[in-house]
Amino acid sequence: xxxxxxxxxxxxxxxxxxxxxxxxxxxxxxxxxxxxxxxxxxxxxxxxxxxxxxxxxxxxxxxxxxxxxxxxxxxxxxxxxxxxxxxxxxxxxxxxxxxxxxxxxxxxxxxxxxxxxxxxxxxxxxxxxxxxxxxxxxxxxxxxxxxxxxxxxxxxxxxxxxxxxxxxxxxxxxxxxxxxxxxxxxxxxxxxxxxxxxxxxxxxxxxxxxxxxxxxxxxxxxxxxxxxxxxxxxxxxxxxxxxxxxxxxxxxxxxxxxxxxxxxxxxxxxxxxxxxxxxxxxxxxxxxxxxxxxxxxx
Numbered sequence: 001x002x003x004x005x006x007x008x009x010x011x012x013x014x015x016x017x018x019x020x021x022x023x024x025x026x027x028x029x030x031x032x033x034x035x036x037x038x039x040x041x042x043x044x045x046x047x048x049x050x051x052x053x054x055x056x057x058x059x060x061x062x063x064x065x066x067x068x069x070x071x072x073x074x075x076x077x078x079x080x081x082x083x084x085x086x087x088x089x090x091x092x093x094x095x096x097x098x099x100x101x102x103x104x105x106x107x108x109x110x111x112x113x114x115x116x117x118x119x120x121x122x123x124x125x126x127x128x129x130x131x132x133x134x135x136x137x138x139x140x141x142x143x144x145x146x147x148x149x150x151x152x153x154x155x156x157x158x159x160x161x162x163x164x165x166x167x168x169x170x171x172x173x174x175x176x177x178x179x180x181x182x183x184x185x186x187x188x189x190x191x192x193x194x195x196x197x198x199x200x201x202x203x204x205x206x207x208x209x210x211x212x213x214x215x216x217x218x219x220x221x222x223x224x225x226x227x228x229x230x231x232x233x234x235x236x237x238x239x240x241x242x243x244x245x246x247x248x249x250x251x252x253x254x255x256x257x258x259x260x261x262x263x264x265x266x267x268x269x270x271x272x273x274x275x276x277x278x279x280x281x282x283x284x285x286x287x288x289x290x291x292x293x294x295x296x297x298x
Contacts, residue, residue: 002201007036011205018209024216032212034067035097036204042070046077048096049149049165056098056153056161063159066100071200075167087179091171091187093199097207101152101160107218108162109273109288110235112136112150114210115164117235119146120242122203123168127189132243134266134275134292138168142294143184145169166203170194210235236269245275250292252277263295 002010008029015025045051048070055064072095075088088094097115101108116136123130123138123145130140138146149165169185171193186194217233240246246266252275253260264277264285274286 001039001041001197004037007201007204008033008208010201011208014202014205015209028212028216029208030212031215032208032210034065035099035208035211036069037067038065039069039071039204042072044074044076045070045072047075047165048072048094049151049163052096052098052163053151053153056155056163058156063100063155063157064098064161066098066161068098069095069204071095087169087172087175087183088167089172091173091196092185093168093170093196093203094166095200095203096163096165099162099164099211101162103214103218104221106272107214107221107233110214110217110233111162111211112148112164113239113273114214114235115148115150115166115207117238117242118203118206118210119148119166119168121206122199123186124242125202126186126194130242132239132245133294134243134245134269135273140184140189143182145184145186145189168199168203170196170199210238213238233271236271236273240269243269245292249295250277251295252287252290252292254290256291256293260293261290266292 011029011032015029018025020028051070074090075094099111112135116132116138120130120132120138127140130138130145133139136148137144146166146168151163153161153163155161169183171187172185173187175183213234217235246268248266249263250266251260251263262279264279266275266277268276270276270286272288274288275292276284276286278284
């Protein structure tokens with residue numbers, strides 16, 4: 001695995017793809033540079049996020065180090081939203097990132113979007129058809145290849161931290177029967193084995209950029225830049241480019257698998273990351289949490 005210095009250089013190389021002047025790219029990367037400042041790699045863990053939660057809650061120092069990453073080769077008790085099980089055998093990329101919450105609320109809400117963008121961009125280095133489903137699932141032709149779970153954890157001294165868990169199906173060759181129709185992996189899509197260390201480095205480099213972009217957007221906002229609507233956040237603009245959610249007929253629910261609430265047509269993402277939808281009676285509704293599933297005919 002790359003050193004933190006080499007990781008920052010890799011992030012700078014990838015940032016050359018972005019349409020920003022060099023001085024702005026450097027500024028964005030400075031904001032995101034703490035990502036991967038330390039990385040602890042385990043052969044096996046129950047869940048990466050659990051270890052970071054304990055570090056936050058039990059910490060006696062002034063503050064846990066923001067940007068630290070926990071990675072494991074295998075997870076034995078992994079789960080997603082509502083404790084849904086996540087198949088996490090050897091061969092996948094599983095990690096959790098700790099990030100101090102120092103942003104204004106409207107920009108703090110964008111960090112899960114930034115994580116989803118980073119994962120989607122990383123997967124698209126191998127498969128160009130990868131797309132984002134609101135909020136941040138990465139799918140290929142409807143099959144899930146990457147899941148992200150974001151939680152806010154209070155620190156021992158009153159601080160708030162984001163704990164962001166990421167799982168990417170990389171070299172998985174077979175899934176349990178109940179997942180075969182809904183999950184896929186880089187190996188199943190390409191027929192090629194992927195180096196996990198290289199993939200991890202690429203993901204962390206993209207997280208540096210996209211987290212930095214959230215801070216850059218906030219800085220411009222605080223400086224009084226005339227930014228409104230779609231132009232308020234470069235992160236949400238990039239999310240729209242990578243997502244196939246807008247314009248679809250969906251089912252929405254807080255837990256859509258067991259308690260679906262209603263069907264609607266997705267219209268837009270507002271400047272706070274909310275999903276704007278049109279109900280069957282023509283009225284509009286915006287949701288900031290929960291989840292959606294695509295209707296088969298949309």
